[in-house]
Amino acid sequence: MQDDLTLIIDDAQQTMQKAVAHLEAELLKIRAGKAAPSMVDSIQVEYYGSPTPLSQVANISAVDARTITIQPWEKNMLQPIERAIIASNIGLNPQNDGIIIRLFLPPMTEERRKELVKRVNGEGELGKIAVRNIRRDAIEAIKKLQKDGLSEDEARDGEANMQIMTDKFIVLVDKHCQQKEKEIMSI
Structure with missing residues (x-):
């Protein structure tokens, strides 16, 4: 049972990393004034x-x-x-x-920059939603394991680990969005 719990947490972590990588790829597509x-x-x-x-x-x-x-x-x-x-x-x-x-590429106006920042924040929100959905699925899998015989303490620890990991990835998403926003708003 402990192996299954570790597998669920590791799988969730890999999936969260993929969600953040997808966010990074989407943010690259948003231009910050320079042609790329x-x-x-x-x-x-x-x-x-x-x-x-x-x-x-x-x-x-x-x-x-x-x-x-x-x-x-x-x-x-x-x-x-x-x-x-x-x-x-x-x-x-x-x-x-x-x-x-x-x-x-036309020169960036202040209005266009604000529009791009909104788009960056929208992508960031989608990234956070993806991370939260992964957490939800992992917690459901942990609860199912608990019904199949995993102890309550181990399940609680697994859920706590998932929350800590989720918080870490949410901070990472915010960090990427803030960097992109700073890049867009600098003239």
């Missing part, structure tokens, strides 16, 4: 009938702080890439010159 190739990582392009990540059909680079260039490996991919960027709704209009696609 990671801003277009989530874009899927129609490549010979199947959706393919943009990074697998083109070379993506940030030439300066406000410009991302996308150079497809096949010239016939310019139009599908352009359509995918427009459809992705990332707020950037592609400029196609027949060879490469350029994405120009």
Whole structure:
């Protein structure tokens, strides 16, 4: 029974780590005024009938702080890439010159910065919800173990460990969000 309890707690911890890693990936997509190739990582392009990540059909680079260039490996991919960027709704209009696609990032206004901070806080809240849901599932599994013969003290200790771990991951989520907010608000 003790092994099962340890397994539940370890599994919950790994899942919480994945939730925080997902939050980090989502926060990378939110631009903080500087052009970064990671801003277009989530874009899927129609490549010979199947959706393919943009990074697998083109070379993506940030030439300066406000410009991302996308150079497809096949010239016939310019139009599908352009359509995918427009459809992705990332707020950037592609400029196609027949060879490469350029994405120009407009300067950040105070209003836009506040909007991005709201988005960061929304992602942070989703991360916290994920962590809390993992805690809830783990505590339910511990209670089920208790019905199957785990002692009450061990179950209580397991639940306490889950709460401590949850608090630690919630603080980590807050920390990531605060760092991103600071990055966005700095001019």
